[in-house]
Amino acid sequence: MAIVMYDLAGADPALRFSPYCWRTRMALAHKGLAVETVPWRFTDKDVIAFSGQGRVPVIRDSDTVVYDSWTIANYLEMTYPDRPSLFRGAGGQAHARFINAWADSVLLGGIARHIMHDILLATDPKDHTYFRSSREQRFGATLEVVQAEGRAHQLAVLRESLTPVRLVLRGQPWLGGEAPSYADYILFGTLQWPRCVSPFALLAEDDPVLAWLERALDLFDGLGRKAPRV
Amino acid sequence: MAIVMYDLAGADPALRFSPYCWRTRMALAHKGLAVETVPWRFTDKDVIAFSGQGRVPVIRDSDTVVYDSWTIANYLEMTYPDRPSLFRGAGGQAHARFINAWADSVLLGGIARHIMHDILLATDPKDHTYFRSSREQRFGATLEVVQAEGRAHQLAVLRESLTPVRLVLRGQPWLGGEAPSYADYILFGTLQWPRCVSPFALLAEDDPVLAWLERALDLFDGLGRKAPRV
Numbered sequence: 442m443a444i445v446m447y448d449l450a451g452a453d454p455a456l457r458f459s460p461y462c463w464r465t466r467m468a469l470a471h472k473g474l475a476v477e478t479v480p481w482r483f484t485d486k487d488v489i490a491f492s493g494q495g496r497v498p499v500i501r502d503s504d505t506v507v508y509d510s511w512t513i514a515n516y517l518e519m520t521y522p523d524r525p526s527l528f529r530g531a532g533g534q535a536h537a538r539f540i541n542a543w544a545d546s547v548l549l550g551g552i553a554r555h556i557m558h559d560i561l562l563a564t565d566p567k568d569h570t571y572f573r574s575s576r577e578q579r580f581g582a583t584l585e586v587v588q589a590e591g592r593a594h595q596l597a598v599l600r601e602s603l604t605p606v607r608l609v610l611r612g613q614p615w616l617g618g619e620a621p622s623y624a625d626y627i628l629f630g631t632l633q634w635p636r637c638v639s640p641f642a643l644l645a646e647d648d649p650v651l652a653w654l655e656r657a658l659d660l661f662d663g664l665g666r667k668a669p670r671v
Numbered sequence: 672m673a674i675v676m677y678d679l680a681g682a683d684p685a686l687r688f689s690p691y692c693w694r695t696r697m698a699l700a701h702k703g704l705a706v707e708t709v710p711w712r713f714t715d716k717d718v719i720a721f722s723g724q725g726r727v728p729v730i731r732d733s734d735t736v737v738y739d740s741w742t743i744a745n746y747l748e749m750t751y752p753d754r755p756s757l758f759r760g761a762g763g764q765a766h767a768r769f770i771n772a773w774a775d776s777v778l779l780g781g782i783a784r785h786i787m788h789d790i791l792l793a794t795d796p797k798d799h800t801y802f803r804s805s806r807e808q809r810f811g812a813t814l815e816v817v818q819a820e821g822r823a824h825q826l827a828v829l830r831e832s833l834t835p836v837r838l839v840l841r842g843q844p845w846l847g848g849e850a851p852s853y854a855d856y857i858l859f860g861t862l863q864w865p866r867c868v869s870p871f872a873l874l875a876e877d878d879p880v881l882a883w884l885e886r887a888l889d890l891f892d893g894l895g896r897k898a899p900r901v
Binding site for chain 2: 612
């Protein structure tokens, strides 16, 4: 029986752009687990109320419900130990938590400032009021202003924040080493988010991170590359 | 036969403050390997010329010479596989490279701006001209100005840059998980550097990173805590 995954969708139900959901999609593909995704919108809180909270990704694996992308990755690793490892050992799991924390605290916020209004345009109309009011409260400015100021003043800072990734890629092809690991899916999800939801080019053409992203898009028969974009 | 390690020293030969050398000291202790350290100054290039380059740490293990803290950690892991693992698996090693790159590109530069003049005061007089001219060229300002401006304007940014560490420590006691790994020694070396060479308090009293540092100072019979400070 396929794992069911509740996956953030836009006005177009085929548009899937959550950075956290993409981490989980890639982790499921890495494990070779069948998945049925359910398009979910920000305001569909009642649809995932069974998980005891209100955010995606949520997965249902037979009788087990798990939410939060990091928790899901750990669940999959523990529950399916005979399938390809997401972390390749206890140290890999522990150290991936740092990469997850870095992506969440440094990269996600930096990217958000460049695409907040584009996200609004992509979301389902029923989500607009919720999305605008919750995010404008968080940023203390309109989404139009956040995005315009981000693009005008924060692009160099954002690109600079990827320096650790560039240093790693000088020594190995993936964050996971010779092959992708969940660390790569953390970064992939984070970058697939703006790639799917916005036409704005966050990475320079000659950035080694872009070359890495292109390789990641080809994984699992092009799972990421086939995904619809705005 | 003990491993010989060339270790950056100050005017006081007992003062050891290089962030990279401290990573290696902790890695050697983790492996339970005997070490004889040789105090080395910035201008003692001829003393380590046998390594083919001019920076420490350099280790000599019988007939093998290895330099660069990251390379040394990998050498120790490969050469002494039966001793406690620094990385706990291939994933741990690959992901630790990211933490190493983050510490080098984000944290070291941020800390440097708060302690550059204090480092000068601690170095051997024969190193003063070299240290001042090479670092002032890098920063484009006098060491006095770099340090004063860093402390006046960059402390909040520096503390903020440790956010990923704080997030990790909410979920596990060490960057390595339930026990310290080389990832912890990367961070430890980076923070032991200002701790040994400067009286300036980089971490707030209530910072969970400081609590982690206190625990790290107690490792290996207080190896880090016993180290002389200015």
